[in-house]
Amino acid sequence: MASTVIERKEIELASPTRQRVMGIVFLLLGAAIWFFFSRGVEAGATTTFDLVPGGFQSDLADWTLPALATLNILAFVSAFFGGVQLVRGFGKRTNAILGLVAGFFIFGFLVWAAAGKSMNLAGLLNTTLSKAVPLTLGALSGVLCERAGVVNIAIEGMMLAAAMVGALVGSVSGSLWVGLLSAVLTGMLLGLVHAVLSIKYKTDQIISGTVINIFAVGITSFLSSKFMQPNQALNDPGVFRPIEIPLLSKIPILGPILFNNNLFIYAMFIFLVVLHVGLFYTRWGLRLRSVGEHPKAADTLGINVFNTRYMAVLLGGAMAGFAGGYFTLGSVGRFDEVMTAGRGFIALAAMIFGNWTPFGSFGAGLLFGFADSLAGKLAILGVRIPSEFLLMAPYVATMIVLAGVVGRGQMPAADGVPYEKE
Amino acid sequence: MSDKENNNKQDAGKVLIEELTAGPEGDSFWERAWNSVSIPLLAIFSGLVLGSILIAVTSESVWTAWAQSPWEAIKAAFMEVRIAYGALFSGSLGSPREIISAIQEGDPDQIRRAFNPILESLTASTPFIFASLAVALGFRSGLFNIGAEGQLFVGAIFSVFVGYSLVGLPAIIHIPLALLAGALGGAIWGFIPGWLKAKTGGHEVINTIMMNYIAFRLSDWLLSGPMQRPESFNPVSPTIMDSAKLPKLFGPPIRFHIGFFIALGVAWLVWWLLFRTRWGFDLRSVGSNPHAARYAGMSIVGSTVAAMSISGALAGLAGTNEVLGLNHFLAMAFSSGYGFDSIALALLGKSHPLGVVLASLLFGTLRTGALRMQVTAQIPIDIITVIQAFILVFIAAPAIIRTIFRIRGAEGPEEAITIRGWGGE
Numbered sequence: 001m002a003s004t005v006i007e008r009k010e011i012e013l014a015s016p017t018r019q020r021v022m023g024i025v026f027l028l029l030g031a032a033i034w035f036f037f038s039r040g041v042e043a044g045a046t047t048t049f050d051l052v053p054g055g056f057q058s059d060l061a062d063w064t065l066p067a068l069a070t071l072n073i074l075a076f077v078s079a080f081f082g083g084v085q086l087v088r089g090f091g092k093r094t095n096a097i098l099g100l101v102a103g104f105f106i107f108g109f110l111v112w113a114a115a116g117k118s119m120n121l122a123g124l125l126n127t128t129l130s131k132a133v134p135l136t137l138g139a140l141s142g143v144l145c146e147r148a149g150v151v152n153i154a155i156e157g158m159m160l161a162a163a164m165v166g167a168l169v170g171s172v173s174g175s176l177w178v179g180l181l182s183a184v185l186t187g188m189l190l191g192l193v194h195a196v197l198s199i200k201y202k203t204d205q206i207i208s209g210t211v212i213n214i215f216a217v218g219i220t221s222f223l224s225s226k227f228m229q230p231n232q233a234l235n236d237p238g239v240f241r242p243i244e245i246p247l248l249s250k251i252p253i254l255g256p257i258l259f260n261n262n263l264f265i266y267a268m269f270i271f272l273v274v275l276h277v278g279l280f281y282t283r284w285g286l287r288l289r290s291v292g293e294h295p296k297a298a299d300t301l302g303i304n305v306f307n308t309r310y311m312a313v314l315l316g317g318a319m320a321g322f323a324g325g326y327f328t329l330g331s332v333g334r335f336d337e338v339m340t341a342g343r344g345f346i347a348l349a350a351m352i353f354g355n356w357t358p359f360g361s362f363g364a365g366l367l368f369g370f371a372d373s374l375a376g377k378l379a380i381l382g383v384r385i386p387s388e389f390l391l392m393a394p395y396v397a398t399m400i401v402l403a404g405v406v407g408r409g410q411m412p413a414a415d416g417v418p419y420e421k422e
Numbered sequence: 423m424s425d426k427e428n429n430n431k432q433d434a435g436k437v438l439i440e441e442l443t444a445g446p447e448g449d450s451f452w453e454r455a456w457n458s459v460s461i462p463l464l465a466i467f468s469g470l471v472l473g474s475i476l477i478a479v480t481s482e483s484v485w486t487a488w489a490q491s492p493w494e495a496i497k498a499a500f501m502e503v504r505i506a507y508g509a510l511f512s513g514s515l516g517s518p519r520e521i522i523s524a525i526q527e528g529d530p531d532q533i534r535r536a537f538n539p540i541l542e543s544l545t546a547s548t549p550f551i552f553a554s555l556a557v558a559l560g561f562r563s564g565l566f567n568i569g570a571e572g573q574l575f576v577g578a579i580f581s582v583f584v585g586y587s588l589v590g591l592p593a594i595i596h597i598p599l600a601l602l603a604g605a606l607g608g609a610i611w612g613f614i615p616g617w618l619k620a621k622t623g624g625h626e627v628i629n630t631i632m633m634n635y636i637a638f639r640l641s642d643w644l645l646s647g648p649m650q651r652p653e654s655f656n657p658v659s660p661t662i663m664d665s666a667k668l669p670k671l672f673g674p675p676i677r678f679h680i681g682f683f684i685a686l687g688v689a690w691l692v693w694w695l696l697f698r699t700r701w702g703f704d705l706r707s708v709g710s711n712p713h714a715a716r717y718a719g720m721s722i723v724g725s726t727v728a729a730m731s732i733s734g735a736l737a738g739l740a741g742t743n744e745v746l747g748l749n750h751f752l753a754m755a756f757s758s759g760y761g762f763d764s765i766a767l768a769l770l771g772k773s774h775p776l777g778v779v780l781a782s783l784l785f786g787t788l789r790t791g792a793l794r795m796q797v798t799a800q801i802p803i804d805i806i807t808v809i810q811a812f813i814l815v816f817i818a819a820p821a822i823i824r825t826i827f828r829i830r831g832a833e834g835p836e837e838a839i840t841i842r843g844w845g846g847e
Contacts, residue, residue, distance in 0.1 A: 153627070201819035206566055206627055210765055211814045217759075218807025225802040226480055342638075345631050352628060388643035395632035402624035 022094055023086035029105050030078030037112035038071040047111045048118040051253050067115040074104045074111075106370075113383045124373055126257050130331070132362070132369035133264050134159065134340075137323035138347025139354060139361035140271055141187075141316040145194075146356060147279060148312030149292035151416040153209035154194055155320050156344025157216030162186040162324025164220040167335035168228065170237025176329055179237050183325035184318050190216070191317015195310050202418040213344075221337045228335060239333040240264065264322075264330040268362075271319070275358045288312055292412035295419040305419050323347070349398040356411055368394040462770055462777075464823050465816035466784070473809040474503040477801055506799040513794020514543045514787040534676055539790065541678040545748070547786025549574075549757075551685040552740035553764035554782055555692050556608075556733045558773040562696055563729035564709035569615065569630025570737035571761025572637035573608040577738025578745045579641055580607030582752040583649065585662030585745070596665040600746055601684070601739065608738015609731045611637060616730025620723040626730065634761070645754055659752040668747040681747040686779065688739065693775040695732075705729055737761060766814040785810070 047070070049063040078101045084090070090097050110119065138155045145152035162183040170179020190212050197208040228235040240262040249259035279285035290298040291308045299305050328335050346368055353367075354360025371394055375387035478484050478499035487498035516539040524536035553570045560567035567573075581604030588596060615629035644650075645657040652660070668679040696702040707715040708725045716722060740760055745752055767785060771777030785806075792803040816823045823829070 153631070197815070197819055201821050203818045206568070207765070207769065207814070207818045210568070210762070211811055211818060214762060214766065214807060214814065215811035218804045218809075218811055221804035222476075222802045222808060223480070225804065226800075342635055345635065348628070349632065386643045386647060388639040392636050392639045395635045399618065399624065399629055399632050402628055403618055403622040404624070 019085060019089045019094070022098060023082050023089075026082030026085055026097070026101050027079055028082075029101050030075045030080075030082055033071060033078060033105060033108040034075035037108050038068060038075060040112055041067045041071065041115040043068055045116045047114045047116075049110075049114070049121040050118055051122050052120075052256065062118065063121070065111060067111055070111050071108055074108045078104050113378070113381050117381065119377075119381065122253060122257060124370075124377060127373035127376070128366060128370040129257060129261075129265065130369075131372045132365040133268055133330070134323045134326050134343050135347045135350050135368055136268055136362045136365035137264075137271070137326065138320055138344055139351040139365055140275055140358060141320035141323065142348055142351035143275065143279075143354075143356055143358055143361060144288075144312050144316035144319060145191075146351070146415050147292045147412055148288050148309050149295060149412055149414040149417065149419070150195070150198055150309055150313050150316075151205040151209065152194065152313070152316055152320075153206060153345075153348060154190065154212035154216075155323075155347050156340055156342065157209075157213035158187045158190045158317055158320035159324035159327065159344050159347075160220055160338070160340045161190060161216040162321035163327040163339060164224060164228075164335045166325040167235055167237045167328035167333075168223070170329055171234050176238060176240055179329055180240075180322070180325045183329070184321040187317040187319070187321020187324060188314050189317070191314045191320070194317065195313040198418065199306055199309050199313070202420075205416050205418070217338060220335075224335060224337055235335055237329055237333060240330055262330055264326045267322070272358050272362055279358070289412070291419075292414055295414050295417075299419075299421065305421070309419070320344075346394055349394055352411075353394075353398050353401055367397075458772070460829065461820045461823055462772070462781075462817065464827055464829075465770070465813045468816055468823065468826065469809045469813035470507075472812045473805055474507065476805065476808060477503055477506050502799075506795055506801050509795040509798040510788065510791035512539070512791075513798075514539055514791030516540050530673075534672060534674075538676050539794075541672070541676050543787040543790040544682050544783070545678050545786075546790045547783045548681045548685045548743050548747070549740040549760045550764060550767055550782035550785050551689060551779055552743060553737050553760045554767035554771065554778045555689055555775060556612075556736035556740070557764045557768035558771065558775065558778050559692060559696070559736060560729060560733045561768055561773040562709050563705045563725060564712065565616070565619070565726065565729055565733070566627050567612065567630055567730065567733045567737070568627050568765065569611065569633045569734075569761070570740070570764050571757065571759065572630070572634035573611040573734040573737035574741035574757055574761050575637040575641050576611040576741075577604040577608035577735075578741030578752055578756065579644060579649070580604050580738070581666075581742040582659050582662060582745050585666035586660040586751075588666075589663060591663075591665055593665040593669075596663065597668065597746070600662070600666045601742055604738045604742025604746075605735040606738070608741070609735035612730040612732070612734015612737070613727065616727045616734075619730070620726040641752070642754060645752065649752070651751070657754050661751045662746065666746060667750055668743070677748060679747040681743040684739075685743070688736065689775045689779050692736070696775070701728075737764075740764075763810065766810050766817075769817045770813060 045067045047065045047067045049065070051061075051063055081090075081097055081101055085094070085097070110121070113119070138159060141155050141158070142152050165186040166179045166183030169182035170176055173179065194205075194208055194212055197203040197211070198205040224235075242260050242262045243266075245259040249255045251259070277285075279289065287298070287303050288308055288311075290301075291303060291305050291312075295305045298308075324340070327339055332339075347365070350364035350368055351361050353364035354362070371390050375390040378385060378387045378390065481499070481502045484495050484498045484502060488495035516536055521536045524532040553574060556570050556573070557567055581600045584600045584603040585596075588599070591599070611633055615624075615626045615633055618624045618629050619626045642657070645659060649659045651658050668681050668684075670677065670679045672678060694702075696706060704715070704720045705725050705728070707718065707720055708722055709729075712722055715725075741757065744756065749756060763785065767781040768778055770784075771779070771781040788806050788809070789803075792801075792806045795801050795805075796803045
């Protein structure tokens with residue numbers, strides 16, 4: 001016990017080491033921009049970014065950049081930051097600078113990949129946002145559960161089951177809203193199973209989550225091949241259509257991306273704000289977090305640890321159910337076997353990457369969604385990097401964060417520990 | 423060394439020995455034996471009962487009978503379940519009548535066909551044995567290896583590569599080499615999260631989940647690029663050399679190969695390592711009580727890294743067994759979730775190699791029988807996964823089973839594992 005605590009402190013507080021490591025990281029990223037991208041473009045080549053997503057009318061002109069000059073500037077600024085970091089250090093702003101340099105690297109990659117060609121940047125961002133929705137919502141489910149001290153690796157299973165029930169009930173009832181409600185209830189029901197197993201029976205929370213994942217795969221595949229595949233009428237719920245918000249959707253660039261979406265994306269933004277405020281600025285949130293950090297102390301102060309955890313896991317289940325509804329009711333309008341395809345686990349990664357906070361999760365969800373949508377574009381652009389490596393990036397990034405290389409996340413202290421009342 | 427420290431060490435040793443030798447309670451041998459198998463057996467029984475309820479309520483004939491009278495519906499439900507489970511057992515064990523008549527006739531072709539189901543069940547159990555040994559070894563050392571699936575993929579990649587790229591070796595060298603390569607691949611994939619856990623405290627559950635997906639993407643890339651079969655448009659690897667294929671013991675249609683015996687041998691080896699060597703004692707000590715183990719001077723770092731690597735190697739062998747014994751090449755998504763099923767099996771077998779082998783035999787049998795059930799009774803094979811989830815619930819929360827069957831018994835520390843939160847300890 002003692003030695004682990006010391007180890008953690010060393011990683012967190014050993015600023016000279018960390019300062020040097022980060023400086024070298026910045027320098028390397030700058031060098032990489034120059035080495036991989038700058039040298040790969042012709043002297044006079046330009047990169048054109050289309051700023052209007054497909055299907056939209058706009059007078060907005062394309063954004064044309066001289067590729068080589070842009071890349072050289074990006075490389076130089078990154079290296080400059082690296083030098084400053086090594087000599088003086090950015091102190092508290094190191095992480096912000098890291099984000100900036102990483103952003104430079106990604107932008108440099110885009111400039112290089114689309115050099116001499118045109119790329120629809122707005123379209124890319126649009127896909128990024130829609131891919132980020134299930135990841136963010138799933139991660140919010142994780143935040144709710146884990147802030148109260150219950151590990152939830154069953155996000156995947158909850159989403160999958162909710163996706164199927166949403167499609168089935170939506171088709172039978174003929175109403176998208178009833179379908180969505182049933183999806184949310186399905187998530188809650190599985191959340192209840194998770195809560196009863198892990199809070200009442202004190203089952204190991206990872207096993208309880210695994211049970212739900214296995215069960216969800218089994219039951220959805222069973223019901224879908226027994227009923228939904230032979231009878232397609234049971235698998236045709238339709239989708240929520242995009243709602244264009246007047247005025248706001250006319251804002252250049254951001255308007256069409258942000259304000260012409262379906263229910264799920266708007267709901268995601270609302271949930272983000274509500275959860276952020278709820279967790280960090282209300283008594284409800286303080287109680288929930290205290291149960292996740294130090295249940296015994298919370299109990300002494302009269303907070304009912306068990307009830308709080310039940311509530312958090314049920315809400316988390318509902319959130320995962322809502323995320324599951326997105327797959328069938330918000331995007332393809334059909335259920336396919338195992339259609340979540342591991343996105344629940346990426347959501348888990350996004351939650352960890354986002355440091356157990358709503359907005360952090362959203363940022364991570366965007367980043368992972370961006371990697372996903374970019375992977376689909378590589379082949380079109382003729383870039384000779386296997387798209388699989390981009391798809392690996394979220395997982396590798398999460399492992400690096402978990403290892404504490406770029407600063408350790410603040411996970412709830414009692415996460416995963418069943419509470420025993422004395 | 424001060425007195426206090428000395429005392430602590432002695433206490434630590436006492437605690438460890440008490441924890442590790444604690445067995446099921448009971449006065450006589452039979453009582454103890456019953457106490458240790460009652461929960462798993464009742465869990466399997468309850469799982470099958472719940473599965474039959476699912477079969478009944480999703481059956482059309484039951485609902486048409488319901489329209490007539492509830493009694494008819496119950497009769498129809500019994501019929502439906504009998505057909506389904508009948509197909510399940512005849513599909514996995516063969517029918518005794520067929521076996522007897524085949525032996526009387528003496529026609530070798532007929533004998534092979536009669537014995538095929540049971541041998542097919544053993545073949546299907548083999549990857550389960552390897553993979554659940556992997557998870558069980560992890561549990562014994564206090565680690566939750568949820569990444570058997572990824573390790574299995576990497577093992578398969580390594581062994582297929584050795585299988586097709588080395589030409590002209592005799593089988594006696596080529597097969598062991600390919601097996602070792604598979605174990606090595608899995609071991610590397612287990613080593614990384616083990617090392618990260620030991621050095622940085624990053625939780626192995628998250629890291630092994632991440633490693634799973636990295637392995638899937640890696641195999642996607644390899645199969646559509648460097649390892650893709652020439653002149654093929656499908657993402658499949660070349661077929662391995664004949665010298666690397668695990669020998670089949672009987673003629674077609676029997677697919678049974680020596681992989682099953684290798685699995686039994688490995689299970690014995692794991693038992694010997696865990697329960698008959700000092701290294702295994704250290705490993706189990708760290709698993710059951712890391713604080714006491716540290717006081718007793720055991721290396722937590724070393725045992726974590728070693729346990730994850732060996733666990734990975736075992737999982738790698740599961741994939742290796744499939745590609746060298748059955749498929750003879752690697753395709754995308756060739757594994758049907760052995761790595762995840764194995765978590766349930768390791769728990770069902772109480773993380774003991776013998777229990778794990780028995781649990782794996784059970785599930786290999788169920789899976790094989792479910793194929794027949796799918797054909798004769800139109801019940802999707804996924805019902806096995808559902809039954810498995812039910813069994814796992816009852817194993818993980820034995821209190822439920824005790825309540826259902828009114829068992830009064832040891833509330834003691836019978837769970838093989840407890841994970842201490844994301845933070846490690």
